[in-house]
Amino acid sequence: xxxxxxxxxxxxxxxxxxxxxxxxxxxxxxxxxxxxxxxxxxxxxxxxxxxxxxxxxxxxxxxxxxxxxxxxxxxxxxxxxxxxxxxxxxxxxxxxxxxxxxxxxxxxxxxxxxxxxxxxxxxxxxxxxxxxxxxxxxxxxxxxxxxxxxxxxxxxxxxxxxxxxxxxxxxxxxxxxxx
Amino acid sequence: xxxxxxxxxxxxxxxxxxxxxxxxxxxxxxxxxxxxxxxxxxxxxxxxxxxxxxxxxxxxxxxxxxxxxxxxxxxxxxxxxxxxxxxxxxxxxxxxxxxxxxxxxxxxxxxxxxxxxxxxxxxxxxxxxxxxxxxxxxxxxxxxxxxxxxxxxxxxxxxxxxxxxxxxxxxxxxxxxxxxxxxxxxxxxxxxxxxxxxxxxxxxxxxxxxxxxxxxxxxxxxxxxxxxxxxxxxxxxxxxxxxxxxxxxxxxxxxxxxxxxxxxxxxxxxxxxxxxxxxxxxxxxxxxxxxxxxxxxxxxxxxxxxxxxxxxxxxxxxxxxxxxxxxxxxxxxxx
Amino acid sequence: xxxxxxxxxxxxxxxxxxxxxxxxxxxxxxxxxxxxxxxxxxxxxxxxxxxxxxxxxxxxxxxxxxxxxxxxxxxxxxxxxxxxxxxxxxxxxxxxxxxxxxxxxxxxxxxxxxxxxxxxxxxxxxxxxxxxxxxxxxxxxxxxxxxxxxxxxxxxxxxxxxxxxxxxxxxxxxxxxxxxxxxxxxxxxxxxxxxxxxxxxxxxxxxxxxxxxxxxxxxxxxxxxxxxxxxxxxxxxxxxxxxxxxxxxxxxxxxx
Numbered sequence: 001x002x003x004x005x006x007x008x009x010x011x012x013x014x015x016x017x018x019x020x021x022x023x024x025x026x027x028x029x030x031x032x033x034x035x036x037x038x039x040x041x042x043x044x045x046x047x048x049x050x051x052x053x054x055x056x057x058x059x060x061x062x063x064x065x066x067x068x069x070x071x072x073x074x075x076x077x078x079x080x081x082x083x084x085x086x087x088x089x090x091x092x093x094x095x096x097x098x099x100x101x102x103x104x105x106x107x108x109x110x111x112x113x114x115x116x117x118x119x120x121x122x123x124x125x126x127x128x129x130x131x132x133x134x135x136x137x138x139x140x141x142x143x144x145x146x147x148x149x150x151x152x153x154x155x156x157x158x159x160x161x162x163x164x165x166x167x168x169x170x171x172x173x174x175x176x177x178x179x
Numbered sequence: 180x181x182x183x184x185x186x187x188x189x190x191x192x193x194x195x196x197x198x199x200x201x202x203x204x205x206x207x208x209x210x211x212x213x214x215x216x217x218x219x220x221x222x223x224x225x226x227x228x229x230x231x232x233x234x235x236x237x238x239x240x241x242x243x244x245x246x247x248x249x250x251x252x253x254x255x256x257x258x259x260x261x262x263x264x265x266x267x268x269x270x271x272x273x274x275x276x277x278x279x280x281x282x283x284x285x286x287x288x289x290x291x292x293x294x295x296x297x298x299x300x301x302x303x304x305x306x307x308x309x310x311x312x313x314x315x316x317x318x319x320x321x322x323x324x325x326x327x328x329x330x331x332x333x334x335x336x337x338x339x340x341x342x343x344x345x346x347x348x349x350x351x352x353x354x355x356x357x358x359x360x361x362x363x364x365x366x367x368x369x370x371x372x373x374x375x376x377x378x379x380x381x382x383x384x385x386x387x388x389x390x391x392x393x394x395x396x397x398x399x400x401x402x403x404x405x406x407x408x409x410x411x412x413x414x415x416x417x418x419x420x421x422x423x424x425x426x427x428x429x430x431x432x433x434x435x436x437x438x439x440x441x442x443x444x445x446x447x448x449x450x451x452x453x454x455x456x457x458x459x460x461x462x463x464x465x466x467x468x469x470x471x472x473x474x475x476x477x478x479x480x481x482x483x484x485x486x487x488x489x490x491x492x493x494x495x496x497x498x499x500x501x502x503x504x505x506x507x508x509x510x511x512x513x514x
Numbered sequence: 515x516x517x518x519x520x521x522x523x524x525x526x527x528x529x530x531x532x533x534x535x536x537x538x539x540x541x542x543x544x545x546x547x548x549x550x551x552x553x554x555x556x557x558x559x560x561x562x563x564x565x566x567x568x569x570x571x572x573x574x575x576x577x578x579x580x581x582x583x584x585x586x587x588x589x590x591x592x593x594x595x596x597x598x599x600x601x602x603x604x605x606x607x608x609x610x611x612x613x614x615x616x617x618x619x620x621x622x623x624x625x626x627x628x629x630x631x632x633x634x635x636x637x638x639x640x641x642x643x644x645x646x647x648x649x650x651x652x653x654x655x656x657x658x659x660x661x662x663x664x665x666x667x668x669x670x671x672x673x674x675x676x677x678x679x680x681x682x683x684x685x686x687x688x689x690x691x692x693x694x695x696x697x698x699x700x701x702x703x704x705x706x707x708x709x710x711x712x713x714x715x716x717x718x719x720x721x722x723x724x725x726x727x728x729x730x731x732x733x734x735x736x737x738x739x740x741x742x743x744x745x746x747x748x749x750x751x752x753x754x755x756x757x758x759x760x761x762x763x764x765x766x767x768x769x770x
Contacts, residue, residue, distance in 0.1 A: 156594040165599035378717035429542040454566040
């Protein structure tokens with residue numbers, strides 16, 4: 001499976017398509033293009049993603065908030081990174097989940113309508129110098145122990161829930177709960 | 180045709196009523212009203228009842244154009260209620276029963292409210308919200324008992340209103356609740372008050388202490404007027420009551436609501452309940468102050484049903500009890 | 515009149531239909547819809563507007579309860595109690611999107627079909643009592659109050675349906691550990707006193723009395739397991755308070 005497309009909340013009419021890249025060489029360049037707005041996508045550290053569902057939930061919350069005019073950050077793409085974090089601090093969240101110049105393994109997320117995936121993905125994907133691999137290989141890349149630490153998941157919790165379910169449940173309540 | 184007389188005096192209302200089967204022949208009440216800022220105490224209330232019971236009895240008989248000889252059965256409130264007023268009135272009921280050699284029936288006050296509500300409104304099998312100075316219960320009938328689905332876990336809603344009226348030094352004439360209701364119509368601003376629903380139970384004591392703490396400040400800086408507070412209190416208390424009633428209805432699948440008890444004549448409560456019922460396609464049954472507020476007719480109604488199915492109460496059991504739960508009564512007259 | 519009302523409904527905040535979802539329950543406070551969301555089986559809980567309530571109070575209550583519910587669901591997981599995963603908490607649409615629990619039945623249905631009016635079910639009663647008692651104990655140990663503990667708000671998965679299945683030899687096919695999932699945290703709150711916990715237990719007792727009066731040993735057994743598993747420091751206070759609340763209920767002075 002080269003990529004993964006999921007329909008987000010029906011009322012937004014939006015979809016997300018996700019790609020996994022390894023051995024990326026031009027992270028610094030990608031980062032600059034993201035900041036300038038030249039690249040219209042969301043790019044994050046693959047190592048902090050335990051399951052694509054984690055990104056999908058963050059993206060869904062972002063498009064729903066956008067629909068109701070309630071974005072906390074400047075763009076839908078930074079909003080996804082912010083939503084993934086349990087911190088209410090925007091800068092810290094973007095630094096944590098966004099890419100730094102040394103990052104090798106990244107997930108690229110593109111938000112689109114029902115029919116314009118190809119066109120939107122083309123430019124973004126072309127800008128990434130790295131190896132696009134099957135989504136299934138994410139599990140080799142995820143740093144589970146770091147994820148558990150970031151999301152403060154302990155063993156008793158994992159007895160009654162999968163890691164990704166713990167993670168998304170906490171992400172969804174960050175606005176009104178402190179972790 | 181059976182003629183029953185009912186004696187009620189479990190709290191500050193002394194009431195005597197006479198019915199002939201399902202027809203009300205008279206309904207007389209005398210209320211003990213205290214000064215603003217003061218509640219009614221057992222000793223003084225009993226004193227009031229003793230002082231007025233004979234004139235009330237005469238009046239009830241006169242309104243019905245009957246004499247004691249025409250009465251077939253004497254009914255009185257056994258409980259629950261305040262000990263001294265209960266016994267003061269029971270003494271009179273027992274005396275007339277002895278003097279005129281009439282059978283006597285001991286009645287549960289709460290059952291009296293329910294049965295009279297059903298009779299007046301012709302509702303069949305309603306979920307009952309019983310709200311008064313001493314009681315707050317959501318009741319539904321099942322297998323010959325009125326079962327309590329939800330209730331207050333601390334003070335009754337009427338008690339909360341009464342004590343709030345005392346804080347604001349509102350008049351107790353004709354009743355604190357009535358004066359709160361009138362004043363609330365001028366209220367505009369909703370003060371956030373604790374809203375406590377636990378399962379099908381409610382709690383009101385937190386609201387009172389919340390208000391008590393802030394009242395001097397509010398009135399001083401003019402944040403809320405007396406009217407605003409009456410309005411806020413009603414909106415909050417009643418929303419809690421409607422919510423637990425609705426929960427009980429969802430639980431039992433019932434499509435009728437009957438409001439009984441003194442607080443039940445509050446029109447705002449009735450309006451809110453009607454709105455809830457409309458959304459659920461249910462029917463609301465409520466009565467006015469003649470029957471909502473404690474009275475003698477309700478005791479006669481419940482007593483007569485009991486008399487018709489189970490006969491009189493044995494003489495040695497014609498006592499009074501302060502604590503007497505609604506679900507303790509065997510409702511032999513319903514299927 | 516009827517038509518006018520239907521239109522008013524449609525243009526208001528209330529939703530009778532959600533595309534791709536089917537309504538599964540119309541409760542006193544919320545509607546539940548089942549469907550697929552973000553590629554997973556999902557349940558939407560939508561709290562509808564209560565017209566009888568003052569609009570400010572209604573908005574505030576809905577927001578508070580939605581928050582309280584979501585917060586408690588997450589805290590319960592950390593306490594080791596199984597709850598649905600949260601997919602989205604949406605204040606604008608007054609909804610919580612959560613995981614739909616497959617292959618589970620409510621504890622109420624389980625008791626009605628496997629315990630009520632059956633013989634030789636002591637073992638199953640103990641099984642239920644342990645499941646519920648320990649789950650509530652775990653919540654209370656982390657100061658979480660469910661607020662509406664009833665057997666309709668508990669789901670069971672992987673459960674025994676007879677004494678034999680419970681006590682018989684456990685092999686691959688016959689290993690009924692049982693899993694309890696707590697749902698409907700609509701009246702829940704975190705941070706609590708001994709009194710809150712006591713009332714939570716009292717609500718459970720009352721619910722059992724009204725729904726399962728034919729299984730009177732259920733609550734006392736649950737309370738035993740509760741005490742066994744509860745690790746909170748105020749455990750003794752909670753039990754003492756519970757007895758107080760219970761006595762208050764039974765003996766409440768009821769005047770007029």
